[in-house]
Amino acid sequence: MDAAEEATVRYFESRPADARVGSRDLAAELEIEHATFVDSVLKRLTARDVLAAEAVSHQTVSLTGEGEQYRKDGSPEFQYFRAVQRAAEPPSVQVLGEQLSDAIAKVGMQNAMKKKWIVLDKASKTLSCAAQVVEDEVANVLATLALDDAATQLPEEQLKELKQRKLVVVKMAKTFDITRGPRFDDARKVQAAELTSEMLQSGAWEHAAFKAYNFAAEGRAPEYGCLHPLLKVREQFRMIFVQLGFEEMPTDNYVESSFWNFDALFQPQQHPARDAHDTFFLSSPATARVEEEAYLERVREVHQSGGYGSLGYQYKWSKEEACKNILRTHTTAVSSRMLYDLARQTERDGHFTPRKYFSIDRVFRNETLDATHLAEFHQIEGLVAAPNLSLADLKGVIGEFFKRMGMTKLRFKPAHNPYTEPSMEIFSYHDGLQKWVEVGNSGIFRPEMLRPMGLPADVRVIAWGLSLERPTMIMYGIKNIRDLFGHKVDIAAIRVNPVCRMGIDT
Numbered sequence: 001m002d003a004a005e006e007a008t009v010r011y012f013e014s015r016p017a018d019a020r021v022g023s024r025d026l027a028a029e030l031e032i033e034h035a036t037f038v039d040s041v042l043k044r045l046t047a048r049d050v051l052a053a054e055a056v057s058h059q060t061v062s063l064t065g066e067g068e069q070y071r072k073d074g075s076p077e078f079q080y081f082r083a084v085q086r087a088a089e090p091p092s093v094q095v096l097g098e099q100l101s102d103a104i105a106k107v108g109m110q111n112a113m114k115k116k117w118i119v120l121d122k123a124s125k126t127l128s129c130a131a132q133v134v135e136d137e138v139a140n141v142l143a144t145l146a147l148d149d150a151a152t153q154l155p156e157e158q159l160k161e162l163k164q165r166k167l168v169v170v171k172m173a174k175t176f177d178i179t180r181g182p183r184f185d186d187a188r189k190v191q192a193a194e195l196t197s198e199m200l201q202s203g204a205w206e207h208a209a210f211k212a213y214n215f216a217a218e219g220r221a222p223e224y225g226c227l228h229p230l231l232k233v234r235e236q237f238r239m240i241f242v243q244l245g246f247e248e249m250p251t252d253n254y255v256e257s258s259f260w261n262f263d264a265l266f267q268p269q270q271h272p273a274r275d276a277h278d279t280f281f282l283s284s285p286a287t288a289r290v291e292e293e294a295y296l297e298r299v300r301e302v303h304q305s306g307g308y309g310s311l312g313y314q315y316k317w318s319k320e321e322a323c324k325n326i327l328r329t330h331t332t333a334v335s336s337r338m339l340y341d342l343a344r345q346t347e348r349d350g351h352f353t354p355r356k357y358f359s360i361d362r363v364f365r366n367e368t369l370d371a372t373h374l375a376e377f378h379q380i381e382g383l384v385a386a387p388n389l390s391l392a393d394l395k396g397v398i399g400e401f402f403k404r405m406g407m408t409k410l411r412f413k414p415a416h417n418p419y420t421e422p423s424m425e426i427f428s429y430h431d432g433l434q435k436w437v438e439v440g441n442s443g444i445f446r447p448e449m450l451r452p453m454g455l456p457a458d459v460r461v462i463a464w465g466l467s468l469e470r471p472t473m474i475m476y477g478i479k480n481i482r483d484l485f486g487h488k489v490d491i492a493a494i495r496v497n498p499v500c501r502m503g504i505d506t
């Protein structure tokens with residue numbers, strides 16, 4: 001509360017609870033101009049329900065220039081009467097007309113005669129007084145009006161006449177009848193700036209006084225924007241891919257059907273990764289439509305009984321399971337959609353065109369969170385689709401890719417993925433840590449994945465993937481992943497972190 005609000009509240013505190021005060025009186029009491037009082041103090045206090053105000057309209061009457069003149073000098077009829085009275089001999093109309101101004105002479109004579117203050121002798125055309133003492137009512141009324149706009153007390157007739165004679169103007173004015181408002185008692189309470197969970201639990205919110213929002217306040221201007229380390233490192237990976245001629249895949253769908261994330265990749269429906277312990281399932285919408293009916297049937301076939309030289313998994317494949325919506329667990333879901341599209345393209349073109357694709361985006365896993373695991377992280381994925389690619393091509397491309405990150409000492413270890421054969425984990429020797437660290441996973445996509453899509457039999461797809469967080473943590477010397485991502489990140493550190501460049505000389 002500012003000083004004026006404080007004084008207003010004090011005024012009501014010192015009076016009975018049902019006191020009713022006019023805004024004009026109150027403003028005068030507080031020595032604040034009425035308009036200022038209404039526009040600021042009263043408006044703010046009524047907005048918070050500390051006070052209640054009822055608008056009252058009244059007439060205000062003010063004197064015109066002419067009215068002001070007659071208030072001082074007397075009305076025209078009075079001035080005319082006095083002129084007749086003062087003359088040594090009964091004056092003629094003409095003589096008085098020359099003595100007095102036109103306005104006074106004309107209106108004054110007419111009214112003075114009407115009021116029977118003077119009489120005109122028809123024969124001699126001279127004027128004489130009919131009364132000894134007269135009362136200049138018009139001037140008197142004008143004088144009281146000038147003191148106070150007590151127009152309400154004035155008989156309607158009289159006001160009408162003054163208006164007609166253009167001696168006064170009447171305007172409407174608004175004042176307020178003010179009383180205590182429903183939250184008067186809150187005015188002095190400490191005002192809460194926010195609603196807290198404690199207030200909700202204890203029920204204190206019901207009686208708490210809340211600070212009004214200041215919608216006019218401007219937010220603090222951000223000093224500058226800054227990039228998160230993950231964004232900086234992502235950009236460098238992008239540059240590596242772009243320099244190697246890879247196209248970026250559209251990764252904007254975090255929600256994916258199990259079909260594209262698992263089934264299309266020849267990952268069996270009983271696979272433990274497809275359990276709710278490892279994967280986030282959506283409850284709404286719980287299922288997706290998979291519209292590629294013919295392809296879906298080929299996927300069913302390859303899972304159930306194989307084909308293309310494979311025995312399949314020999315189980316009963318369920319479309320219902322495939323339609324379940326999940327948060328994608330890897331960006332390979334995007335790769336499977338892209339390879340399916342590439343097969344459609346090949347059909348349309350009548351021939352296959354080799355492609356190199358990459359993606360860097362977020363994936364989700366139902367992990368137990370610890371210093372190196374989060375439930376969401378970023379994957380970097382690259383793939384090359386071309387006829388007759390071999391494991392040597394995969395090692396060559398990976399070697400070239402990691403060389404650009406500054407990792408030249410690589411080792412490959414046989415591994416297993418449901419969708420690649422062979423599969424290899426990638427290790428790099430870390431000079432700082434003085435040991436071999438796992439840096440990625442790779443493989444050649446299985447025919448059981450590619451052939452049902454409709455890709456030609458000789459087309460091989462080599463692919464590899466790694467996390468974005470791991471190299472970022474190594475480059476920035478971050479030991480705990482929670483210092484990199486999530487609500488515990490130190491914003492100040494984000495502001496000042498450098499651009500770390502990867503390359504041979506780091």
Ligand code: PHE
Pocket residue numbers: 329330331332381417420441442443463464465466
């Ligand atoms: N999708 C694999 C993962 O999530 C990475 C990978 C990509 C493996 C491409 C082989 C080929 O770990």
